[in-house]
Amino acid sequence: MEQKLKTDFDKFISMSNFSNQEIKLKKEALDNFLKNGFPSRKLENWKFSDIKQIIKKNIGELKFYNDYNIKYEINDEIFIKEIEHNKIVIINGKVERLSFEYEESDKINLTTLENFNQNPNDDNSLLSLNNSFSNKIHNILVKKNYSFKKPLIIYQITNEKVSNTNINFQLKFDLEENSSIKIINLSDDNSEKNFINNLFNFNLGKNAILKNYKIDKKSNTNIKYDYSSITQKENSISETFIFSSGSDYKKNEVSCNLDGQYSSAFINGIHLLSKNKHHEIKTNTNHLYENTKSYQLIKSVIDDSSKSVYQGKIYVDSKAQKTDGYQLSKAVLLNEQAEFNAKPELEIYADDVKCSHGSASGSLDEDSIFYLMSRGLDKKTAKELLINGFLLDVVEKITDEEIKKLLKNMIGLN
């Protein structure tokens, strides 16, 4: 693999026009990845989902070179028609369109990054891989006091032109003081057996609001890792909603740094899995300042021989007094082959805090099924109704009414 990485990297650099500084950073990132390789179960973070083995088993030999010089056609039919929205269209990791047609252009600053943050001590080797092979990184800055009028939908599309390939993609958002944005991140996969590695960075200034809805519904055989890093200043709010269902393997990792007082983070997620899928949600909520709040609700419905994993960590720094942290994960196992693993973790160094977590897993409640059947429903409908209600609880947490309606229809929960 090492040789393949090196030759593909050289090819990638020669086919792109990066500055010397960028090439230097990319080389460093590659060295870092070469040193650590793909994470395996030996690392605590990857205990329940050994991505090294999963890639080996499902893909085998990976190609790391991805041609960003191809011009892809955008099929307008894929766009959501129910709501007016701004668009970013990404095809096979390449940004094909950035359109902010509903917004005031002087309130948004679009740039590409010359420099990216790379902590050489960071043990997450997938971030290094991303840094070394991702194309130019777009940075979207929302200026002070500006609120997006319409949501932004990020279409992440893959087509049949790529297979057995590693696609790395990065995007960065800066929200200045008092600004706000609503994002829907929609996956549309028409490719087979790729490893897709996404990294999203969000910097929230004072009073900024981020609403981020991530939808992975379409069934596909890709393996995905999706990392969102959110840093929050005073009074800012972040809301993350994850619907994870389509891909064969998906790990969503969300890191929230609550770095200003009265900032709050909400993470809600659904795993709806069937066949032989393996999905994980991993959260790191770091309370670094006084009077911060976090709330997490994760629900899984697991059928056939699928596997759902939730790893949630609340960290409370010794100066983060008056922290309020809450975590709840629930799972319903529908089949004997299904599996649910959880590790809800609390690491607390301050005494004046209110932190709790709960986790429950099991089968559907027989009494409830009986009740519904006694009202004339057949067993299948009764079960569906209960699952619907179980998951709806999470969808109802979405604070934007228009998007909630859209997503309910899209997911098929009513």
Add this chain to the structure above:
Amino acid sequence: MRDKQIEDLKDYKYGFSTDIESFKAPKGLNEEVIRFISNIKKEPDWLLQWRLKAFERLKVLKEPDWQKPKYPKIDYQDLYYYSAPKSFKEKPKNLEDLDPKLLETYKKLGIPLQEQKRLNGIAVDAVFDSVSVATTFKDTLTKKGIIFCSISEAIQKHPDLVKKYLGSVIPITDHFFATLNSAVFTDGSFVYIPPNVKCPMELSTYFRINASDTGQFERTLIIADKGSYVSYLEGCTAPMRDENQLHAANVELIALDDAEIKYSTVQNWYPGDKDGKGGIYNFVTKRGLCKGKNSKISWTQVETGSAITWKYPSCILKGDNSIGEFYSIAITNNHQKADTGTKMIHLGKNTKSKIISKGISAGKSDMTYRGLVDISKNASNSTNYTQCDSLLMGNKCGAHTVPYIKNKNSNSNIAHEATTSKISEDQLHYCQQRGLNQEEAVGLIVNGFCKEVLQQLPMEFAVEAQKLVGISLEGSVG
């Protein structure tokens, strides 16, 4: 009145060391030492081979390092692996033959053997350093067919039982510290309860580390045959010393069909001084196997001592309808560190487990609850309930919860809850308004916080434990 009591108890009252000449094996860990231990204990050859096999295995094992509390590297070659009071070369036949100084030690510990024997009706098997001193109450137990003796004696007198069960729950291929124990264990307790016998009294061991530079490696083996019941108490103390001492014991419990074992521990090893100097490293492996159907194993622990406590008393629920329980109070103060919890491994059908853990950290200490609930594919209709609560006192300490939950069976239910908080101002205010001073108020609230676990302890221990809870938190408020 209470102030005086506290003054008396404030310093580690078990921190005296007894001046008895001891008889030690040469320093270091090697085949010679293992042969020495085995030889001096007149062990049969199979056991020596078993020890050597464990030692072979130990050579390839690495010391684990995933735990939260880190400690300086232990030089295993710089320890004594065997230490016995010199006068023990000829083992005493009865209490009168014991070295009076030794008896004095036990008196200071609060377990005068004779008195204990008469008043409490508890049979005590006291382990002084590595050799079991004397075993009381043997007659009453013998009548019932109960075997309660040191493991060395059991090896001599009941080799079949020992051979059959030793290492059946903690095999020699286990983790580093368990394997180290298998190679060099010196003494410990052995209990066998015959079928359909309910042990008429609480069995009890008192551990004490005396000689400096010695690691204590006991091995306890408890077998409850079909339909029997036993309650076992373990208490631990150690003298005050500046250096750290290692304690790596193995405890194996086996419950056959319809049997029940209740194992209670009050651990009060020397925790080190206020600046975190000295103290015991308590790295113990405790594991129970519910081998038969309808069997039950229940662990109760009160952990207030040791510089570092690192242990996970576990239950393997193999028999159908078996039950595992874990009740724990862990208190850390000053510079103490604890990483403790349990593992409940559900293998049989209709198995149930319950975990109640209460962690209290004060001063500059650090406390971690780490637990595993694993329901395997075949364990249909199993349930687990876990509750772990942490209480923090001050903002220099830490409290962490790391539960691992694995559910592979759709007919089984797991429920887990955890909370972390501090003592509420309202509760404190209320108690103080009623005339309690702050420390008394805290003691009362903390005892209330721990009540669910304290209730599980046998009477004799509950009183001591309640006192310990209060003492351990001295000076942590205000």
